[in-house]
Amino acid sequence: MKLFKKALLATAVFGAMGAQAATINNDKFQLSAEGVALEVPAVASDVYFDIKVLKDHASGSFITLTFDDNVDITAIEAAADGSVTQVVSSGESQSGDVYFDYGTGSFTFDDVTVTQADKTKGIPASISFNVNLGNPLTANSAFRLRLADDTTSTTPLAKILGASTLQYKSTVSKTDATVIETGSAVISEEVSQFSFAVGTELDGLIKRDKATKFVGVNDTDVDTDTLVYTFTNDESLGLALRNVDAIIRFDGNFKGVTEAAVLGTNTADALTVTQSAASTDDIAVVSSTGATPTAIAVTDEYTYGDTAAVTPAAVGVKETYTETFIFSNDGDSTTSIPVTGDVEASVVITSASTLQTGGSAVSVGANGYTVTSKVPAGEWEVDAxxxxxxxxxxxxxxxxxxxxxxxxxxxxxxxxxxxxxxxxxxxxxxxxxxxxxxxxxxxxxxxxxxxxxxxxxxxxxxxxxxxxxxxxxxxxxxxxxxxxxxxxxxxxxxxxxx
Missing domain, CATH: 2.60.290.11 (TM1070-like)
Incomplete structure (x- = not known):
């Protein structure tokens, strides 16, 4: 196991239970930053800590594990009297919902206390216990502490709500606050569920004396220009937004541009945009309002599952969606190619749910939830x-x-x-x-x-x-x-x- 390299070496490892699947990522549980922001409800996760001490802890030493606000242990209870029940010859014991695994160690714990957070009094959630009398915890000893239902250690109870850190502290005794050693371990971190990049920007150079064509090699006429982007959605993260729908939008002056009549084929004698024939036909040209509407954006719709087989349905996967826009002023088109100005891309989540199956809708707001905006996507300029x-x-x-x-x-x-x-x-x-x-x-x-x-x-x-x-x-x-x-x-x- 990995050990946290301080006075205390600790590793926090989480395995998902139920539909809201957590992931093991070395020593950190990864959560969707967007899911946390939009308050996707947490479900119980299998939470355990492997702790190695570097100093001797005499009998009666007092150990406290303190959680921040992003760990919910309200469902965790110790035995009513704090006692620890030993399992003979197994190196395991428990006090209510708090399980210990000593391995081959000769030490044991007792007097377990679970303290629930009280923000009004500034009291954080914590779990504390004593090193049992007559059984010292010697330097370089290690043990595991797991939080689970008192009837079975495979039923999780703790919930992870966001990025969090565990604090460890041991003192000479419950009444003697002289510190033996301290340490900390990252329990979970928030990472973006989404990434977006424009791999090929618009870079067409419009002929100054023939505005229906781009400039090619040796001043030849060129009909087309392409834009390629990649959008990644990782629904395998904890607290992920699930079954995501998103609009990828490219804003600029696209005056005269229309959507091709046939997917994958630009319309003859017209300035059109399309996608590859293998794409899902979600492309659209957006026009301004008013008496003389003009094209101001080109959009594409992303739907989870467009590019990945979702198996099993209850488990989210990470999928990467790459799309190409093909702009062309084919044949004898008389439509002038517009000077777009700086084209900028944005990604807006329009809908999502809390679970892959059977979940509820996540509120993304009337205008959706913006993942990214103002991403440079090139431009069309005049060669002049x-x-x-x-x-x-x-x-x-x-x-x-x-x-x-x-x-x-x-x-x-x-x-x-x-x-x-x-x-x-x-x-x-x-x-x-x-x-x-x-x-x-x-x-x-x-x-x-x-x-x-x-x-x-x-x-x-x-x-x-x-x-x-x-x-x-x-x-x-x-x-x-x-x-x-x-x-x-x-x-x-x-x-x-x-």
Missing amino acids: TIINIPYLPINATNTSTFIHFANETDKEVDVIVTAIDNRGNEYGPMNLGYKLPANTVKKFSQTDMDTFFSLNGVSTKLSVTFNVDADKHEVSAYAVSQNDKGRTEVSTSQQRGN
Whole structure:
């Protein structure tokens, strides 16, 4: 057995009884942190301690095992008078629900007391006993203490509610508090029941002059991009959430993306997403609400048992669920691939139960229980420098607006323009009509903009995006709006797609 390497060496080992199966993990009982947080009820577990002392304990020495709040021993009772009944020639004894195993040791215990916790008085739960008169506990002796029903040692009574630690203390006697030795042992620990990772992030680079395709090797057209993730659910843990359902969601700007009509096959001439043909068809595209809904997320549903044979049904298992999203703008699709921004993944538990069979539902809240969120999952970017001017008044009374482009490269630079106005009209994509000359500042005047957007002198507020064939900081834009009260710089933003 493993021994705790301090003055006292102790190991706490737990074996599961009943449906709520505990696991042996070296010297710690592993519990689901999520199950503890959502208050999955504990069931009795087989709890025993193997204790080895390093110092001599004379007859009359007093030993106390103290539990923290996460160990429930309310069902444990010693014999009414604390007496210990010895089993002749077996090296075993018991006092009510407290069992001792001495092995070949000649020592025995008596005067067993079980103290129940009283939080109002600051009293922790504990079990104490004396080393029997005439039978000293010599250094390097070991014994086992088990908590079980007084009629049979195979019926557990103690419950583990969360991460916990056992404290050991021995003194010269019940009345003499001089310490012989102390020690501690981890009884149980909380670990996450779930893990999630994006193995392959979205990394499609959208062609600046052909927004329906990604950039391939040697500037070839590429239709597809994939996203791969793995979700692990370990229902073998103590206090685990059982029969878990979860939604795995990827948030981003997926404007124009729709779900493929046939699982495993992207729809021809359309921007669609699907999963492999062998998958369970749980994929969905989520759209925003309002007058003009747009796709804002892609989701998948996980259900316990999708990937593992659950045998026997009453025992939870650990299963790993790996899924691939296949995005494709097939054939002659005219749908532009959107700039997604940073795509972020989240996992939300939508339902669970306390037991594999016959349990009750666990309350996960109206919006579910979030396991993880804001996990980076890549993005789609344009293979260009994107300069956006979100507010540009054109043809306003007594106001003149213009933009200065500075091309600091030694080559002419092509520019593609798109815009929306305050009436909801969309413009472009349109070529600027000329290339920005090398190593020069070029003015795009209000008159130029009125003609370019065919405004015919009508006062309009525009949000304009310039798709520039250059690296970041090689081309910049300075937008200005001025009237009789002075000049105002209009804010711009810039990003590089590759």
